[in-house]
Amino acid sequence: MDRLALKKELQEQGLIILPGFFDPQLIGQIQQAAKAIFEIQFKRFGIQGDYLTQMQSLFVHHLEEFIACGKMIQSGLIELYQLAVNPDLMALLKDLGLSHPLMCTRPVLFFNHPSLAKSEHFYKTPLHQDWTSMLASDDSVVVWLPLMDLDIAHGPVVFYPGSHKLGPLTDRIEYGFAEVDFDRSSFPRVQKSMKLGDVAIFSTLLVHESGVITNDDIRWSCHFRYTNMEDPTFIENGFPHPYIYKPSQELIDKYLHKNS
DSSP states (O other): OOHHHHHHHHHHHSEEEETTOSOHHHHHHHHHHHHHHHHHHHHHHTOOSSHHHHHHHHHHHOHHHHHHHHHHHHHOOHHHHHHHTOHHHHHHHHHTTOSSEEEOSOOEEEEEOGGGOSSGGGTSOOSEESHHHHOOOTTOEEEEEESSOBOGGGOOOEEOTTGGGGOOOOSOOBTTBEEOOOOGGGSOOBOOOBOTTOEEEEETTSOEEOOOOOSSSOEEEEEEEEEETTOHHHHHTTOOOOOOOOOOHHHHHHHHHHTO
């Protein structure tokens, strides 16, 4: 793997895809750990069937617990955090130009399927850039990888190489996404099947969107976002960090009332 060539490709295209970067078994364990969180609630409620059927039942009949499971795997899955600081990944990021990489948001794990969402934006992201929601360094990147073997029917990410050179295209955030007006015909379209262990790394300014899920599988994936603490513009801007993480007083009141 020629790291210098990869760095140049990332700078020019805004995207690199690395087959087999991670041990597939390591990545598969993350999906298993995430599924196990939901299985605790399946057992509690006596939900039977295949995994998708169980997830659908929890979503329809026990939405609060479904959401809570999602939050748990997002905020506390140890295996996910361990992958985000994997030494091989950190070394790669430095070779790609992030001289002092830092996670600028929490790791994110996605489980996407149309029947597990109240509206489309909960399972399919629109055309957007990540940079506006992050305000990170100019060379900041997203590391995205599937937690299962994905073919096109699973709706893997659609990338538009070269679009990062347009710079920020919006200053607005809706439903957590910096959705952009973008002519898809102006740039090449890249959507690839990916295997366990494959990794996509792309500029936070690259325009991308979710693919369309056309099969009946849950799409499991995760991503990590990294900024460069030594980027001059990021330093001059004072390290802005627009994300807000805070507890829900409504949920606290509900729980304490329930158990009083």
